[in-house]
Every structure is written in structure tokens, then in C-alpha cells.
Amino acid sequence: MTGIIILYLFCLIRLAVPVELPWTKVVSGGSLYNFLYQIFGCEITCVAGHEIYVYHVFVVAWGVVMAVLLTRYLIQYHRVVSYFSEMEKTEDTELNNILDEICTDKEKRNIKIVQTAAVEVPCCIGIFEKRILIPDKKYSREELHYIILHEYTHLDNKDILTIQLINILCIVFWWNPFVYILKGDMYQSIEIRCDQTVTKKLKSAERGNYLTVILKEYKASVQEKEFRKPAGAMPLCEDHSDHLIERFRLVAEGKQSSSRIGRILVPVIAVALLVLSYSLILQPRYEEPENSYDLPNDSCKEINGQNSYLYEIDGKYYLHYERGDVPIDKKSMELFKKAGLKFEGGN
Numbered sequence: 001m002t003g004i005i006i007l008y009l010f011c012l013i014r015l016a017v018p019v020e021l022p023w024t025k026v027v028s029g030g031s032l033y034n035f036l037y038q039i040f041g042c043e044i045t046c047v048a049g050h051e052i053y054v055y056h057v058f059v060v061a062w063g064v065v066m067a068v069l070l071t072r073y074l075i076q077y078h079r080v081v082s083y084f085s086e087m088e089k090t091e092d093t094e095l096n097n098i099l100d101e102i103c104t105d106k107e108k109r110n111i112k113i114v115q116t117a118a119v120e121v122p123c124c125i126g127i128f129e130k131r132i133l134i135p136d137k138k139y140s141r142e143e144l145h146y147i148i149l150h151e152y153t154h155l156d157n158k159d160i161l162t163i164q165l166i167n168i169l170c171i172v173f174w175w176n177p178f179v180y181i182l183k184g185d186m187y188q189s190i191e192i193r194c195d196q197t198v199t200k201k202l203k204s205a206e207r208g209n210y211l212t213v214i215l216k217e218y219k220a221s222v223q224e225k226e227f228r229k230p231a232g233a234m235p236l237c238e239d240h241s242d243h244l245i246e247r248f249r250l251v252a253e254g255k256q257s258s259s260r261i262g263r264i265l266v267p268v269i270a271v272a273l274l275v276l277s278y279s280l281i282l283q284p285r286y287e288e289p290e291n292s293y294d295l296p297n298d299s300c301k302e303i304n305g306q307n308s309y310l311y312e313i314d315g316k317y318y319l320h321y322e323r324g325d326v327p328i329d330k331k332s333m334e335l336f337k338k339a340g341l342k343f344e345g346g347n
Contacts, residue, residue, distance in 0.1 A: 009162075010274045011182060016169055021278050029282035037284040051338075062175065069171045076231040077164075083118070084131050084230070090115045094141060095134065098148050103156075111155060113148070121221050123235040124151040127161050133233070146198070146213045147236060153194045154234045162190065164232055188243050190234075195251050204254070211248055218244055303341075310336055310343045 040055040089112040090096070099113055110130055117136040124132050132151045139147070154160065166183050173179045199207045218237045229235045237244060308321040310333055317333040319326045319341075328336070337343055 010271070014274060014277050016172070019278065020281060024279055024281055026283050027280050029284060033282055033284045065174055066172055069174060070168070073167065073171060073231065080230040080232065081126060081129070084114060084116075084125060084133065085129050087114045087116060087131075089113065090134075095144060095148070098141070098145050099132075099152070101145075102149050102152050111152065119230065119233075121217050121229065121235045121237065122147045122151060123229060123233040124154050125160065125230055125233040126155075127158075127164070130155045130160075133230070142209060143213050143216075146210045147217075149198055150194060150214075150236055151234070153197050154190075157190075157194065157197070159190050159194070159234055160232065163187070163234060167232070187238070188246070191238075191243070192247055192250055195247055199251050199254075207251055207254070211251055214244070214247075305340045305342060308341055310341050312343075 040053070040058065042054045044052045044054060044057065046052065092113075092115060095113045095115065099111065103111070111132060112130070113132045113134060115134045115136050119133045119135050122132070122134050124130065132148060132155070134144070134147065163186075166186050170179045170183050199210055202210065214237050218241075221237065221239060303319070303321050308319060310328075311318055311320060317328050317330060319328050319332075319336060333343070
């Protein structure tokens with residue numbers, strides 16, 4: 001499952017870092033790319049001598065919505081982290097003893113358990129100040145053991161940081177529906193990896209007890225009017241029954257991550273695909289127009305507003321520059337006018 005997460009992370013990197021390498025080759029995107037290029041390159045209006053195109057509106061809308069969503073998310077996350085950071089570590093000896101059993105290296109451990117009525121489902125939160133949040137209700141010692149073990153595994157795997165990066169990327173690319181699909185798959189893959197890590201050394205009966213705890217919390221959460229979790233937190237279970245069924249099936253079957261060769265091969269394939277994706281770039285491509293013009297003399301000459309101008313004779317348009325006159329069509333004349341060439345004579 002770690003290999004799948006690596007593949008997803010490389011997809012996120014490719015989406016967030018669009019660069020063109022020295023060996024990148026341009027490939028025609030076909031008629032769809034040509035159509036999109038024409039749509040986004042369509043001029044809407046002209047303001048103070050500057051043309052406004054469709055893509056300008058899109059970029060502004062992208063930036064405004066992204067700024068609003070990102071600001072709202074960061075404020076929510078800061079409030080949640082601050083709220084739970086101010087809570088004192090629980091004095092419940094049993095909870096702390098369970099955490100000590102799970103994490104014997106106290107120097108490595110920087111985790112506090114908080115039991116509070118502010119959460120409905122056990123979850124963990126925090127990148128630097130890590131908290132395991134337990135609902136303020138009665139649990140057996142076995143249930144607490146599996147809950148704390150699950151949330152501790154998330155924190156030990158640095159899943160909270162991964163989730164924050166995914167959430168921010170979804171905000172940046174809010175207009176792209178594929179990032180939300182990727183987000184859902186990443187969440188599920190992280191949960192499955194956590195389940196596999198927790199149950200790796202458990203016997204069949206113990207795996208059943210672990211799943212019973214998750215199912216109990218899921219039932220309790222769906223009985224609420226609305227499933228709520230703190231912003232940026234990793235809950236014990238989500239409100240997606242199909243995701244829960246997949247987790248249960250994999251744990252019940254005792255399926256673990258692939259072999260050592262597979263764990264090495266997947267990152268290698270992911271890197272190869274990432275490099276390959278940067279080696280090709282799709283762009284619009286058009287055939288050379290039939291009414292292209294061959295200028296006299298093989299040498300090239302810069303054409304600008306100082307050495308050239310446009311004129312019309314008997315309904316025909318011409319480009320005049322220092323080496324002669326070249327007949328052009330009306331569309332080309334309009335393009336030259338937009339480029340700054342003066343029009344002398346005619347309409």
C-alpha cells in the first residue's frame with residue numbers, strides 16, 4: 001500500500017510542479033487542444049490599450065477563489081490546533097499507560113492524549129504538537145488500546161502532514177475534478193496502510209476485535225445528524241461505508257503490503273513515469289495557412305512601427321517596409337495593426 005501512496009504523491013508533484021526539461025518534446029494535443037486554445041485565447045475587451053482575453057478572466061477567478069479557500073482553511077486549521085493545544089494532557093492513568101506500552105521510546109514520543117466532548121470520533125491532529133483526541137465516553141481497555149494504536153500509527157507515519165499537503169493542493173487546483181478523486185483515494189490508501197501496520201502482528205481473533213472497535217465508532221458517528229471532524233484531523237473512520245468495507249475486507253483477509261522487491265520496484269516505476277511525463281508536453285498545433293507570404297530576399301528583417309506601415313489600394317491591403325510592398329489579407333492587416341503598425345490610406 002505504501003507503493004500506491006508513493007504513486008499518488010508523484011501524481012501530486014507532477015500536478016503542482018509544471019516544468020519543461022531540456023529534453024522535453026512538444027507533441028500535438030489534437031483538435032481538443034486547438035479548441036481550448038481558441039476559447040481561452042479569445043479576446044473579450046480592451047482596457048487602456050490592453051487586450052483582455054478569456055484566460056485572463058480564468059486566471060483572476062482561479063487566484064481569487066484559491067485565496068479565499070486557502071485563507072478560510074488555514075484559519076479553521078489554526079483555530080482547531082490552537083483549541084486542542086490549550087487543552088491539558090489527560091490525567092487518566094489507563095490512557096497514558098496504554099500509550100507508554102505502544103511507544104516505549106519516550107524521547108521520540110511527542111504525543112499527548114486529550115479526552116474531550118469536542119470530538120465525536122477518535123482522531124489525531126497536529127504536525128508539531130501532536131494530539132490523540134478521544135471522545136469523552138466509556139471505553140474498555142481493549143477498545144482504548146486499538147484506538148490509541150491506530151491514531152499513534154497515523155502520527156508515526158506523518159500522515160497528518162501528507163493530508164495537509166493534499167488538502168492545500170485541492171484548494172490550489174479547486175477547478176480540477178481529478179484532484180478530488182485523487183484526494184479520496186489518498187485518504188483511503190493512508191487508512192489501509194495504517195490498518196495493515198496495526199494488524200500486521202495481530203492474530204485472526206485480535207484483528208476481528210480491532211475491526212469491531214472501528215465498526216462501533218462508525219455506527220455511533222452515523223447516528224449523529226452530521227458527521228463532523230476537526231479540520232486537518234485523521235479520524236478512526238470516515239462516513240463512507242464503501243471505504244469501510246474495503247478496509248474490513250483487507251484486514252479480515254490478512255493481506256499485507258507487497259514483497260521487498262515490490263516495495264523497491266514501485267518507487268522506481270513511479271520515478272520513471274514522473275520523468276517520462278516531463279519528457280512530453282501537449283500543445284496546440286496548426287497547419288501552415290495556404291495564404292502564407294514569402295518576403296523578397298532570403299535574409300530576415302525586423303518589421304516594426306518605425307520602418308513599416310500598412311495601406312490599402314482598391315480594396316487590397318499591403319504591408320510596406322524598406323525592401324518593398326507585400327500584399328496581405330484583411331485578417332493579417334488586423335493582426336499587424338494590433339502589433340502597432342500604422343494604417344495609412346483607405347478605411
